[in-house]
Amino acid sequence: MEALGLYNYWLVIALMMTGFYIVITSPNLVKKIIGLNIFQASVFVLYITMGKIIGGSAPILSDQVSVYSNPLPHVLILTAIVVGVATTAVGLSLVVRIYAAYGTMEEDEIVAAEREDP
Amino acid sequence: MIAAHLPVLQVVLPLMAAPACVLLRRPRLAWGFATLVSWACFGIAALLLGQVLENGDISYALGGWAAPWGIEYRVDTVNAFVLLIVSAISSVVLPGARASIEREVEGDRVDLLYTCWLLCLAGLLGIAITGDAFNVFVFLEISSISSYALIALSGERRALVASFRYLVMGTIGATFIVIAIGLIYMVTGTLNMADMGARLPAVWESRTVAAAFAFLTVGVGLKMALFPLHLWLPSAYASAPSPVTAFLAGTSTKVSVYLLLRFVFTIFGAGYAFGIQALEYVLMPLALLGILSASVVAIFQLDVKRLLAWSSIAQIGYMVLGISLASLTSLTASILHLFNHALIKTGLFMAMACVFYRIGSTRLEDMEGLGHRMPWTMAAFVAGGLSLIGVPSSVGFVSKWYLVLAVLERGWWPLAVFILFTSLLAVVYVWRVVEAAYLRPAPAGTGRSEAPLSILLPTWSLIIANFYFGLDTSLTVGVASRAAASLLGAGP
Amino acid sequence: MRHHTVLHVVAKILLPLILLFALYVQFHGDFGPGGGFQAGVIFAVGLILYGLIYGVDNLQTAIPPGALRVFMASGVLLYAGVGVLGIFMGGQYLDYGVLAHDPLHGQHWGIFFVELGVGITVASVMTSLFYAFTS
16 A cells, blocks of 8 residues: 555656657657656656645744645755756757758658758 | 855856846957956866865855755865866867857857856856755756757757757756755755765665666766767767867866766765665776777767767766776876866867868868868867877876776776777877878868967967876876865765 | 737736736745746736737837846846845855844845846746747
8 A cells, every 4th residue: 555655656757757758759859848848847746745744734934833844845846947947948949940940840850851961 | 255255156257247248248248258257267266276275175155054954065176176177178268269159150149159158157167066966956957058059059950959959868867867866855855965975874775765876877977978878969069169069078078977976976975886786887888888889980980070079978988987996096097087188178179160260161071181271270189189099298198097007906907908999999080180181182272271379379278288287297186186085085 | 819809808907917916926925925936927927918919019019129138137147146245245145144234134135136136037038938939
């Protein structure tokens, strides 16, 4: 039963592998970026999970509460989300320019076009 | 007053200069500003190294929050040396960058290139100086994202694809590192590196730590282009603007090697990495395969920038080989090679910047007879090439000497023979360039046209440094052996 | 989207509320959940909504890309500037305690300006991402 109780971690693994699989197998560059985002989202879930304490409340001081969840992972993940947004923005803008230069965003067609370049 | 704040200024100066560069807009102004900032960073790094050698480690608590709760910047001999390497390479390359950047990058993007350059510099310095594990991830991404942009700023369309591949691989690598940091945080409850190092031995048996170690090794391996994870590097280096290649080749993979050293020796400890996890059985075969295969592939390249990029992968192999032996001499060799290879490769890529400036290509067939057309540039390339091979009196010789000593300490003489043999492979690929440049006739109707002095001077100062530090090894070997001793002493 | 009267009217009603809510999240961040990141994104959402309904050209006349560039840079400079101010007031980098006579007030002022810097940068970066992908 312990394994089922840790279902958050199973979710993390499933998300991580899904994202990773898309990054590796999809020939479409936009889908690769989406896969990368799913992959990163799994890490966000991993961090948030480890900060959660069952019965703990949001870490805002109050007289009625004595158990608080750990706020540090949330702060770290806020940073990681911003990093993820920046990566996605750079990635998508590269895809836009690749599409303008090659007329396609399928990787196999780009590889074929690259071979013809000197 | 300022002296006490040098550790944080080292990072904050380029980090604040980057947005200021956006406001400057005029390309020349941005370039001059970036160069000044880079020199200031070099000055700070030199002062920090001096302070560390004299008074020992420096700790700086950001915001006045003491470690292990707050973020701590911690400077010891190892990262003071890395800070010096990174800021020195940037300071030498930037003065020569203006002329070739103006030729290789579209006009309205030039000021943004210097912004990205400063951000990349801030990120690399930040990775080296910080004592906080999550901070490493943040700086890693600052430097990586700005280097994707730097590579894509080249006019060629190949650069876009290369940058995209680097982005995918780099993001996976960084995410692996952040998973590893999260798993360590899970079992130790701290993000401070020194604190992690003190708490980890109690939980060495935990499977979470083993998973963290695996994620970390693969993640850092991706970032430093360790042999089977190197595929992003050649096309990224070959298609980036030439000064950017010179800068990244000398700094970014080096900082990743430092990261491996830091995580393996300070956080996990040599006892865990080599005693329990047997890291040497993973690193050593990969290093040897990497040296051999990358050197062989380099021989068959038609583009000299790509050839040098493959040779970089082989050189990373030498550094990893030194780490995998994990003795005092071998770590000294690795840290020395960090410095020496940065000098060699940046010098060679700067020579390629000269070539690209004049003939607009670095392909071997276009370089025929170049020895007569650009005598100073090609002389610099030959001198740098000799250093890459490891001819006595050059820096390449010094680091290989220590590596061979370390191997012989273990009594593994076939490995020493292997190192000598792979140096011969370096002779072959350097010779192919020399053959094209000197032994083939120049195309008819081309006269002597040397690169402008502004690029040639930085190139030659790097080449002269190659031989100066090859003859006078007291500074480099002294610092490297102290750094190696502190790494081995830090682990339990 | 020129002729969708419903969208135009609804957007006109919602826009000031969204921007006001962004400012609330920004400046109430000391006492409750909130802060520069969230506020910046909410503010940018308001601007992007305006751009979607009334056209990017109208948004660009209101907020030219050149101005965004200045905002992006100055937000970061404000953040880092507060940190450097800490050094000049005799503390460590980013030490807010020394910014006022009472360390508690100092912390308050420090986080206020740092979050303001974050908010400005995030809002302008989000808007300029919108510009970059629409042009």
